Amino acid sequence: xxxxPTLGDRAVKLTVLVIAGLLLFAPFLFQDIRSLEVxxxxxxxxxxxxxxxxxxGYTGIVSFAHTMFFGFGAYGAAISLKQMGPGWDAVxxxxxxxxxxxxxxxxxxxxxxxxxxxxxxxxxxxxxxxVAMVLASQLSHFTGGEDGITYKAPQLFxxxxxxxxxxxxxxxxxxxxxxxxxxxAYYFVFASSLVLFLVMLRLVGSxxxxxxxxxxxxxxxxxxxxxxxxxxxxxxxxIAAIIASLAGTVYAIWLKYTGPDTALSFSIMIDILLMVxxxxxxxxxGAVIGAVLLVLxxxxxxxxxxxxxxxxxxxxxxxxxxxxxxxxxxxxxIFILLVYFFPKGIAGTLAQKGART
Amino acid sequence: MSHPSLITQDLTIRFGGHVAVxxxxxxxxxxxxxxxxxxxxxxxxxxxxxxxxxxMPSAGTVIKDGVDMTAMPPSTRARHGVGRAFQLTNLFPQLxxxxxxxxxxxxxxGDGWRFLTRTSSLTELSARAERYLEATKLSxxxxxxxxxxxxxxxxxLEVALLMAMEPDIYMFDEPTAGMSLDHAPxxxxxxxxxxxxxxxxxxxxxxxMDVVRALADRIIVLHNGELIADGAPDEVMSSQIVRxxxxxxxxxxx
Numbered sequence: 001x002x003x004x005p006t007l008g009d010r011a012v013k014l015t016v017l018v019i020a021g022l023l024l025f026a027p028f029l030f031q032d033i034r035s036l037e038v039x040x041x042x043x044x045x046x047x048x049x050x051x052x053x054x055x056x057g058y059t060g061i062v063s064f065a066h067t068m069f070f071g072f073g074a075y076g077a078a079i080s081l082k083q084m085g086p087g088w089d090a091v092x093x094x095x096x097x098x099x100x101x102x103x104x105x106x107x108x109x110x111x112x113x114x115x116x117x118x119x120x121x122x123x124x125x126x127x128x129x130x131v132a133m134v135l136a137s138q139l140s141h142f143t144g145g146e147d148g149i150t151y152k153a154p155q156l157f158x159x160x161x162x163x164x165x166x167x168x169x170x171x172x173x174x175x176x177x178x179x180x181x182x183x184x185a186y187y188f189v190f191a192s193s194l195v196l197f198l199v200m201l202r203l204v205g206s207x208x209x210x211x212x213x214x215x216x217x218x219x220x221x222x223x224x225x226x227x228x229x230x231x232x233x234x235x236x237x238x239i240a241a242i243i244a245s246l247a248g249t250v251y252a253i254w255l256k257y258t259g260p261d262t263a264l265s266f267s268i269m270i271d272i273l274l275m276v277x278x279x280x281x282x283x284x285x286g287a288v289i290g291a292v293l294l295v296l297x298x299x300x301x302x303x304x305x306x307x308x309x310x311x312x313x314x315x316x317x318x319x320x321x322x323x324x325x326x327x328x329x330x331x332x333x334i335f336i337l338l339v340y341f342f343p344k345g346i347a348g349t350l351a352q353k354g355a356r357t
Numbered sequence: 358m359s360h361p362s363l364i365t366q367d368l369t370i371r372f373g374g375h376v377a378v379x380x381x382x383x384x385x386x387x388x389x390x391x392x393x394x395x396x397x398x399x400x401x402x403x404x405x406x407x408x409x410x411x412x413m414p415s416a417g418t419v420i421k422d423g424v425d426m427t428a429m430p431p432s433t434r435a436r437h438g439v440g441r442a443f444q445l446t447n448l449f450p451q452l453x454x455x456x457x458x459x460x461x462x463x464x465x466x467g468d469g470w471r472f473l474t475r476t477s478s479l480t481e482l483s484a485r486a487e488r489y490l491e492a493t494k495l496s497x498x499x500x501x502x503x504x505x506x507x508x509x510x511x512x513x514l515e516v517a518l519l520m521a522m523e524p525d526i527y528m529f530d531e532p533t534a535g536m537s538l539d540h541a542p543x544x545x546x547x548x549x550x551x552x553x554x555x556x557x558x559x560x561x562x563x564x565x566m567d568v569v570r571a572l573a574d575r576i577i578v579l580h581n582g583e584l585i586a587d588g589a590p591d592e593v594m595s596s597q598i599v600r601x602x603x604x605x606x607x608x609x610x611x
Binding site: 205213214220221222225228 | 409474477522
């Protein structure tokens with residue numbers, strides 16, 4: 001925790017840089033649709049988890065409404081794209097509408113309840129999130145109910161769109177990758193996520209960032225030296241809500257579908273919590289590591305186990321244990337081991353290593 | 358005599374049926390160091406909490422430089438120049454010593470709401486924080502977390518935080534509590550230094566009689582939440598009522 005970088009600090013930063021590089025070149029490195037799907041999900045979840053880390057890791061606010069804000073952004077884009085047609089105007093309207101609703105809700109929840117004890121605040125956010133979920137499924141003429149909404153993304157992001165043509169008039173390829181709308185969509189996701197993440201990185205390195213940590217450490221003293229704790233808490237709650245909302249908009253544009261499962265379900269909230277805990281709270285970089293690990297595990301652990309089970313097919317018992325159907329069990333085992341060996345999350349625990357040397 | 362910088366009028370707080378501070382009216386002036394004494398449970402710390410805003414009074418007012426502060430939260434009072442150090446060490450344990458001080462500096466300088474500026478680019482802020490590090494001889498430990506400091510250094514950091522707030526009113530609550538004899542003078546020297554600046558008003562809760570004698574311009578005595586004596590040190594310490602309730606016991610203890 002010293003300000004001089006430790007070996008672990010450097011390792012964490014290096015890992016994050018490598019991840020950023022892999023994500024930047026993902027369409028060229030992993031040339032199949034599923035991989036690109038995974039890469040885009042990782043980008044969006046890094047932003048979502050980092051914005052949650054602003055709350056839980058930096059300020060010590062426990063909120064269960066983070067998916068709600070993510071959902072506002074996603075539904076904002078989905079509804080406007082559905083109603084207004086696939087244009088950039090719809091994207092902008094949707095993003096702003098989602099962010100505004102998130103802001104108003106965040107201010108309301110924040111001012112009404114950030115004065116109360118942490119546990120009551122958590123309960124209030126839980127209630128708000130449940131209400132949002134019920135509304136999304138009940139207002140079906142508007143939100144598509146449980147089925148969600150399917151819509152078209154702007155022209156630029158259509159797979160059929162050719163960004164560049166070669167001599168024969170077909171879509172140009174670079175290193176075998178078609179320069180089509182899908183690629184444009186991925187880089188839209190990547191660039192938006194990068195910008196949002198850098199904004200948050202700037203925030204935590206600013207004077208406000210230190211105040212947030214001070215509030216986490218010692219709320220009463222932060223107040224006593226002149227910081228209005230309630231105002232700072234509400235402020236960071238609003239910022240986190242807006243960023244989560246924008247992440248939702250980006251993801252909605254990428255998926256071209258928005259429904260309770262992709263944008264509002266409670267399992268997303270649990271994913272966020274797991275990612276921030278595994279990655280390391282209060283580090284920002286932990287969000288990157290946590291999001292990468294969990295998304296990869298969710299997409300590839302089954303495949304990996306299938307391969308492993310085949311490899312040991314002749315041995316007794318092992319194929320049974322490694323059956324792909326048991327992937328959730330192994331995911332759970334991995335989580336428990338990670339939390340056991342990295343009590344402060346991977347980034348948090350590593351950052352302390354090498355401090356003694 | 359200068360105008361009072363801080364006035365409490367009939368300041369009262371009740372916890373259920375218990376009156377912890379009972380109608381205390383008192384004026385404090387710049388350039389004056391007032392020591393507040395009284396037996397345990399007399400309401401000294403509660404009186405402090407009422408002035409700095411941690412507690413809201415049941416009745417009475419707190420006025421600073423003509424402004425009624427009674428309804429203000431602690432943060433607003435701090436920005437109005439009421440600085441308070443705490444009896445039990447009350448720091449930001451995981452943050453570095455420098456960050457602790459910088460927090461106090463930036464609260465005062467009004468940089469506390471900058472959220473897209475790198476802290477490291479605010480050189481004026483760091484320079485001022487460094488100055489308080491040097492003043493309190495904590496430069497060597499600037500980068501270690503506050504929680505790893507020795508008790509004596511934590512007490513010094515507590516004082517450094519207060520100085521970095523650059524308040525008009527300094528409130529110390531037993532600044533040398535739990536400090537070894539060879540470390541206590543460091544903190545007392547700092548207080549004496551603040552005293553040189555005649556524009557500052559200093560309030561000090563202290564038990565150690567040698568400290569009281571060395572620093573006090575004036576002593577007020579609280580007993581069962583009531584102000585029972587107020588005056589020059591010699592005068593107060595020789596008064597019969599004070600001897601009865603307080604000094605008789607305490608001089609033996611000290």
